[in-house]
Amino acid sequence: MKIQSIRGVKDIMPGETEKWQWVERKANIIFSRYGFNEIRPPIFEKTKLFTRGIGEATDIVEKEMYTFEDRSGEKVTLRPEGTASVVRAFIEHKMYASKALQKLYYIGPMFRYERPQAGRFRQFYQIGVEAMGSHNPAIDAEVMIMLMDFFHTLGLKGLKLQINSLGCCECRPAYREILKKAIHSQLSCLCKNCNQRYQRNPMRILDCKIKSCQDIAVNLPKTTDNLCHECDVHFKEVQSLLDTTKVLYDIDFMLVRGLDYYTHTAFEVTSSQLGAQNAICGGGRYNTLVEEFEGPATPCFGFALGLERLISIVPFSNPNDYEKKTDIYIIYLGANLKVKAFDLAHLLRAGSLSVEIDYDGGSIKSQMRKADKSASRYALIFGENEIKSGNYQLKDMNSGKQIIIPANSCVEEIFKLLNP
Numbered sequence: 001m002k003i004q005s006i007r008g009v010k011d012i013m014p015g016e017t018e019k020w021q022w023v024e025r026k027a028n029i030i031f032s033r034y035g036f037n038e039i040r041p042p043i044f045e046k047t048k049l050f051t052r053g054i055g056e057a058t059d060i061v062e063k064e065m066y067t068f069e070d071r072s073g074e075k076v077t078l079r080p081e082g083t084a085s086v087v088r089a090f091i092e093h094k095m096y097a098s099k100a101l102q103k104l105y106y107i108g109p110m111f112r113y114e115r116p117q118a119g120r121f122r123q124f125y126q127i128g129v130e131a132m133g134s135h136n137p138a139i140d141a142e143v144m145i146m147l148m149d150f151f152h153t154l155g156l157k158g159l160k161l162q163i164n165s166l167g168c169c170e171c172r173p174a175y176r177e178i179l180k181k182a183i184h185s186q187l188s189c190l191c192k193n194c195n196q197r198y199q200r201n202p203m204r205i206l207d208c209k210i211k212s213c214q215d216i217a218v219n220l221p222k223t224t225d226n227l228c229h230e231c232d233v234h235f236k237e238v239q240s241l242l243d244t245t246k247v248l249y250d251i252d253f254m255l256v257r258g259l260d261y262y263t264h265t266a267f268e269v270t271s272s273q274l275g276a277q278n279a280i281c282g283g284g285r286y287n288t289l290v291e292e293f294e295g296p297a298t299p300c301f302g303f304a305l306g307l308e309r310l311i312s313i314v315p316f317s318n319p320n321d322y323e324k325k326t327d328i329y330i331i332y333l334g335a336n337l338k339v340k341a342f343d344l345a346h347l348l349r350a351g352s353l354s355v356e357i358d359y360d361g362g363s364i365k366s367q368m369r370k371a372d373k374s375a376s377r378y379a380l381i382f383g384e385n386e387i388k389s390g391n392y393q394l395k396d397m398n399s400g401k402q403i404i405i406p407a408n409s410c411v412e413e414i415f416k417l418l419n420p
């Protein structure tokens with residue numbers, strides 16, 4: 001019986017991986033420009049990290065985690081998201097001790113047992129950013145600007161940045177009551193889910209995806225009209241900093257984000273290239289999470305985005321950016337020249353050229369065909385005749401032009417020509 005991959009996971013194959021690497025490289029470049037450093041936490045953690053970090057009563061924790069007992073009987077979970085691990089590492093390594101703002105990002109796989117459907121995988125990849133240790137609204141603005149910078153570098157078009165303020169522990173409870181009062185008389189018109197949300201978390205009614213609920217939600221009191229003074233000042237500064245850099249945004253008071261731990265600024269970026277579920281990235285400020293893990297009070301701002309979704313809308317309009325190219329394809333004729341060819345390949349690679357070679361030989365025709373297929377820039381050809389004459393053939397695979405280069409200085413000649 002053939003063994004196949006697990007349902008809901010997929011291989012990222014050569015041809016595709018080059019695109020992934022390019023996107024990841026761009027993330028590395030742009031994020032480090034803003035002073036962010038990569039952190040690589042493990043992909044599995046103690047289960048309680050996630051039950052506490054994400055919340056017991058969420059779909060992720062209740063239905064979607066890959067949890068198992070290891071050989072010592074410890075309950076461990078494949079990470080369903082990245083923030084909890086980063087917060088754990090932040091506390092474990094006492095990163096707060098330096099008092100400096102810690103700017104971190106991660107790239108890697110996450111695991112959720114979800115119903116397989118188009119574009120959803122049980123192992124999926126995320127890029128996440130966490131700025132830890134500052135409540136300054138400039139951080140909110142800077143991280144969002146960095147994200148838009150990253151997206152533009154990838155060539156994305158039709159993006160929209162939407163922001164909102166969710167208030168804080170001072171003003172949110174009062175806003176919730178105002179909201180509940182406004183909703184009360186319309187409860188029978190709201191969907192079943194929203195009726196449950198009404199008790200547990202009425203703010204979630206604002207982002208219900210059902211049309212009849214949305215029609216009611218648009219007329220409900222706005223968070224931004226019910227902020228305390230501090231939240232109001234914070235949110236206004238975020239906006240004015242975005243204005244300064246001419247990064248466009250809309251205020252969307254129906255944007256509340258799924259997780260309870262968000263406070264103050266929340267945001268989402270949507271793309272016109274995606275369908276109904278058009279969000280490409282979401283994030284915001286979470287000021288209490290580090291304390292919930294028994295670390296010192298540490299205000300944070302962060303986001304996470306799904307790489308599968310992102311890569312599906314990157315235009316990849318310039319193949320030269322990411323496609324692998326072979327510089328030289330070595331074609332040798334006669335088994336006795338194998339060692340010579342082998343050595344040449346090694347010397348050329350040492351000079352940072354990419355070199356391919358077919359050790360199974362074959363006719364010049366069949367080797368030429370392979371050189372063509374590898375999209376090689378040049379083919380270096382030699383057989384008994386070339387060895388005797390002391391001159392190799394170098395063929396430009398694009399123009400078809402063939403030149404002669406002396407065998408004894410062939411490596412230097414090729415370096416001169418290709419300038420690696």
Ligand SMILES: [Zn+2]
Nearest residue numbers: 168171228231
């Ligand atoms: Zn407030």
Ligand SMILES: [Zn+2]
Nearest residue numbers: 191194208213
């Ligand atoms: Zn609803």
